[in-house]
Amino acid sequence: MANIIEFSGPVLVAADDVRQGMWSVGGALTFEKPSSPPDKVLDGWVLPGFVDAHCHIGLGAGGAVADATTLAQAQADLASGTLLIRDCGSPSDTRWVQQRTDLPRLIRSGRHIARSRRYLRGLGHEIEPEQLVETVRKEARDGDGWVKLVGDWIDRGIGDLTPSFPAKLVKDAVAAAHEEGARVTAHCFAEDTIDDMLDANIDCIEHATGLLPRHIPRLVEQSVPIVPTLVNIATFPEIAAQAAPKFPGYADHMTRLWERRRERVLEAFEAGVAIYAGTDAGSVIKHGRIADEMHELHDAGLPPAAVLDAAAWGARKWLGADAISEGASADVVLCHDDPRYDLRTVSGLKHVVLRGELMG
Numbered sequence: 001m002a003n004i005i006e007f008s009g010p011v012l013v014a015a016d017d018v019r020q021g022m023w024s025v026g027g028a029l030t031f032e033k034p035s036s037p038p039d040k041v042l043d044g045w046v047l048p049g050f051v052d053a054h055c056h057i058g059l060g061a062g063g064a065v066a067d068a069t070t071l072a073q074a075q076a077d078l079a080s081g082t083l084l085i086r087d088c089g090s091p092s093d094t095r096w097v098q099q100r101t102d103l104p105r106l107i108r109s110g111r112h113i114a115r116s117r118r119y120l121r122g123l124g125h126e127i128e129p130e131q132l133v134e135t136v137r138k139e140a141r142d143g144d145g146w147v148k149l150v151g152d153w154i155d156r157g158i159g160d161l162t163p164s165f166p167a168k169l170v171k172d173a174v175a176a177a178h179e180e181g182a183r184v185t186a187h188c189f190a191e192d193t194i195d196d197m198l199d200a201n202i203d204c205i206e207h208a209t210g211l212l213p214r215h216i217p218r219l220v221e222q223s224v225p226i227v228p229t230l231v232n233i234a235t236f237p238e239i240a241a242q243a244a245p246k247f248p249g250y251a252d253h254m255t256r257l258w259e260r261r262r263e264r265v266l267e268a269f270e271a272g273v274a275i276y277a278g279t280d281a282g283s284v285i286k287h288g289r290i291a292d293e294m295h296e297l298h299d300a301g302l303p304p305a306a307v308l309d310a311a312a313w314g315a316r317k318w319l320g321a322d323a324i325s326e327g328a329s330a331d332v333v334l335c336h337d338d339p340r341y342d343l344r345t346v347s348g349l350k351h352v353v354l355r356g357e358l359m360g
Contacts, residue, residue, distance in 0.1 A: 002026035005330070006038035011046040013324045014313055015305040015340060017265060024045065024330035027356030031326060040358060044334030044350040047308065048323040049083025049288045050103075051315035054206055054227045054278025057085060057106060060094025060197035061283045063122025068095060073281070074103045076288035078359060081333040081349050084321055088206065088278070089124060089148040090184065092103045101355055105318060105331070107146065109185070110139035114150035115164040120283065124150065129165050136173040147177045151186035152193040159192040159247045171200040185227075189257060193329035198222060206278070209233060209257040211264040225274035225318065226265075231289055232280035232298035233261045264300035273304070276318060289348040304343045330356040
């Protein structure tokens with residue numbers, strides 16, 4: 001017999017579309033009242049399950065982690081209401097997570113692709129420029145439709161952020177990924193790196209701390225979203241302080257990027273750039289912090305409805321996942337209050353339902 005859950009509270013199908021009366025029957029959402037009584041009745045404001053659009057399942061500070069740690073990471077995200085994860089690079093084979101019905105849905109990106117000796121050890125493929133195109137092709141075939149490039153990192157010989165790969169090769173690599181049917185996203189801290197990525201027809205920009213007014217019209221015209229990962233950018237002052245004795249130019253640059261982080265996000269939002277919520281959980285940031293990222297976006301100036309779109313309705317549409325509709329999987333979260341008016345309510349969810357099962 002099908003498991004039936006009745007959602008007795010308001011259902012936020014969209015920011016401006018509130019309905020009353022929804023059920024989960026056998027794990028699928030319906031607005032038609034079933035003939036059988038519900039097994040459970042859940043009250044609260046119903047939203048689609050949150051999306052962490054920049055997360056690293058199976059990644060720790062030193063690289064790949066044990067399956068038990070990977071499981072704990074996924075469970076922490078689940079408890080926070082994150083029911084869909086776009087992995088942005090992991091050295092672990094996490095396909096087994098996708099087979100678990102009690103863990104968030106996972107879209108894998110394979111491993112980071114970085115320049116040799118220009119990234120955190122153990123996290124990604126460290127390659128030379130001439131290997132870029134073929135490595136991108138391999139990762140495009142191995143992942144779930146996304147490839148992750150490390151667009152820039154500190155060059156210790158120069159003492160500041162510089163692009164990881166020549167612009168011409170980046171363009172060839174993105175074209176190769178597109179030929180394989182994959183999209184490409186790139187870690188971008190510095191200003192000039194964003195120019196290179198837009199020239200290459202990139203599909204998404206991660207962090208985007210170097211965003212300048214010249215980039216914004218191109219992001220809009222090319223329909224390239226950004227995932228600011230503001231909870232991670234909050235670590236820049238500490239990074240700068242550690243680097244200052246040996247690399248003062250880099251430290252000053254990172255500090256300036258941090259100082260304008262919120263201003264740049266708001267400028268992008270007001271110009272119509274699509275923004276999605278991502279925590280960068282993995283090597284440094286703890287898992288389960290999607291609510292913190294939502295609050296950071298709000299502190300940057302995004303209204304609550306826009307924040308919810310960045311973490312729920314809009315993010316799901318961007319990734320090709322269902323939100324709340326007839327027949328969609330019952331992957332929803334329930335808040336105590338209307339999050340469109342009190343965003344604090346996303347920090348202490350009332351219920352989490354995944355695939356029609358009440359979690360926790």
